[in-house]
Amino acid sequence: MKAVCRLSLILAGSVLLASARLSAQVPQQPAQTAMELLEKATEAKAVGDHAGALVFYNQTADLLAEDPSGKDGMGLVVRADLQRDIARASNAAGTGDPCAALAKGKAYLDQARRTPSAEGDMNVGPIVDDMEQQLEREGRRMRCVQPAPPIDIGKPDGALAGHYYLSGVMETGSELLLKADGRFEWYISYGAVDQVAKGRWGRADQTVILAADLPAADAPLFRVDQAFPWDEAAERRLRDATRARAAEAIAERCPWTIGVAASPPLLLPEDRPAPGLAERTRAAEARRIAETARDDASRATAKGAAAGASEADRTAAEAAMVTWYEAQYEMEQAYRAADVPLPDIGAPVVPGECQAVPDDASANAPIPSSQWRRGVAVVVGDPAREMRLSRVGVTFVFNDGHRETAETSRGGWAFLSRRNGAAVEQLVLTLPDGSGRSASLPIPPLTEGVQTVAVDTQQLVALPFDLMRLQVQGRDLIPENMGRGRYSRN
Numbered sequence: 001m002k003a004v005c006r007l008s009l010i011l012a013g014s015v016l017l018a019s020a021r022l023s024a025q026v027p028q029q030p031a032q033t034a035m036e037l038l039e040k041a042t043e044a045k046a047v048g049d050h051a052g053a054l055v056f057y058n059q060t061a062d063l064l065a066e067d068p069s070g071k072d073g074m075g076l077v078v079r080a081d082l083q084r085d086i087a088r089a090s091n092a093a094g095t096g097d098p099c100a101a102l103a104k105g106k107a108y109l110d111q112a113r114r115t116p117s118a119e120g121d122m123n124v125g126p127i128v129d130d131m132e133q134q135l136e137r138e139g140r141r142m143r144c145v146q147p148a149p150p151i152d153i154g155k156p157d158g159a160l161a162g163h164y165y166l167s168g169v170m171e172t173g174s175e176l177l178l179k180a181d182g183r184f185e186w187y188i189s190y191g192a193v194d195q196v197a198k199g200r201w202g203r204a205d206q207t208v209i210l211a212a213d214l215p216a217a218d219a220p221l222f223r224v225d226q227a228f229p230w231d232e233a234a235e236r237r238l239r240d241a242t243r244a245r246a247a248e249a250i251a252e253r254c255p256w257t258i259g260v261a262a263s264p265p266l267l268l269p270e271d272r273p274a275p276g277l278a279e280r281t282r283a284a285e286a287r288r289i290a291e292t293a294r295d296d297a298s299r300a301t302a303k304g305a306a307a308g309a310s311e312a313d314r315t316a317a318e319a320a321m322v323t324w325y326e327a328q329y330e331m332e333q334a335y336r337a338a339d340v341p342l343p344d345i346g347a348p349v350v351p352g353e354c355q356a357v358p359d360d361a362s363a364n365a366p367i368p369s370s371q372w373r374r375g376v377a378v379v380v381g382d383p384a385r386e387m388r389l390s391r392v393g394v395t396f397v398f399n400d401g402h403r404e405t406a407e408t409s410r411g412g413w414a415f416l417s418r419r420n421g422a423a424v425e426q427l428v429l430t431l432p433d434g435s436g437r438s439a440s441l442p443i444p445p446l447t448e449g450v451q452t453v454a455v456d457t458q459q460l461v462a463l464p465f466d467l468m469r470l471q472v473q474g475r476d477l478i479p480e481n482m483g484r485g486r487y488s489r490n
Helices: 001-020 034-046 050-066 072-092 099-115 125-141 232-253 277-305 309-339
Strands: 160-169 173-178 181-189 194-205 208-210 222-226 376-382 393-398 403-407 413-416 425-429 438-446 449-455 469-472 476-479 487-489
Touching: 034 050, 034 072, 050 072, 072 099, 072 125, 099 125, 194 413, 222 438, 232 376, 232 413, 277 309, 277 487, 376 393, 376 425, 403 413, 438 449
Parallel strands: 376 449
Antiparallel strands: 160 173, 160 487, 173 181, 181 194, 194 208, 208 469, 222 449, 376 413, 393 403, 393 425, 425 438, 469 476, 476 487
């Protein structure tokens, strides 16, 4: 549901942001759309200029306030989302009042619930609910929301301590560990969703109450962790990343080289007539068609991969490869039906620009330090959860003002070549989740080596619950709002 809500918001927001224009203050200066202003805000955040980003966000907010499409249900939700960005930029820049921005966003959501969408049939309610939860989480993080009075969860009951397993809920796995010291650990998995929670527990009469730990309001999202000298493991990572980038570039330049699955065998009934002249004639014709398709594909892919190839050339190359695969399949089936050996007619010639990066035969062999390429690397991850973050944008800022950008790989690594006489002294990191959350981190000057950055991912994932109540029923625990679910000890 949340993914659907977010997609609806993105689609509606794109239309609104692209259409709204800021009036030119100078006659010769062209008007700017809200989308263009947001792009400038993103660029400012990428270099750690949160104050500059805040200016562009506020200009966008003023622009949307004047646009009629910003006053319907979806328009109000988009404006609430923008107030969240304003709050984040204000908090990061240390200027303005982020709490006031969040309060304005909440007011927009309240108004959106009472305002129909311009589409008429679009139900903005679920989107509003999701956005409201996000604003509330930001409010807690920025200490804008006063915590509710503490609830008396009771005291832990040693008789209930133990490891529980959920039953009675289809296609759902869940475990609950109640520790005698009053701490709990909880886990649930359903479909592609996994959620965890930790915190305190206690018993009040016939009810067990789980109170999840909330992330600290003043905890930084990113923090500089340890730095390590360049070693063979880092060198190997660098080489793997270089090969991966080369393979990605080839796949993007020549998508038709990805390949297809092998042809399935032709299943014929055992009592079929013995193949004769007609089947052999069809096989020969299928071979002629396949050879023609092979040669056409060789010419088309060479043209499509050449420098300066047009989009029409690339489309023609992909179509020629599809024709080749189909002709090859038909030839295989025809020869099997004719019960004659399948000839080897080869495959289309692969242009040099599309040839795969050769495997390094010595990939597992030791790399002498004299052969190291060396560089500067950043590793981004959450050590508490033993996880690494991919697609995090990293801007390396050198002490001479030079900047270079990279993106973390699946293993959380981002690399940069060394620059003689210059050291990296600042990192600007941006999350890839569309939230635009970023941080500018000073680091000890680094000319070569590996700098690790820790991320508090608990701030990125909504807690599955703040409180959970379970009724004590004999030796079992019955959770609220989970149908026939039951936690039982083995």
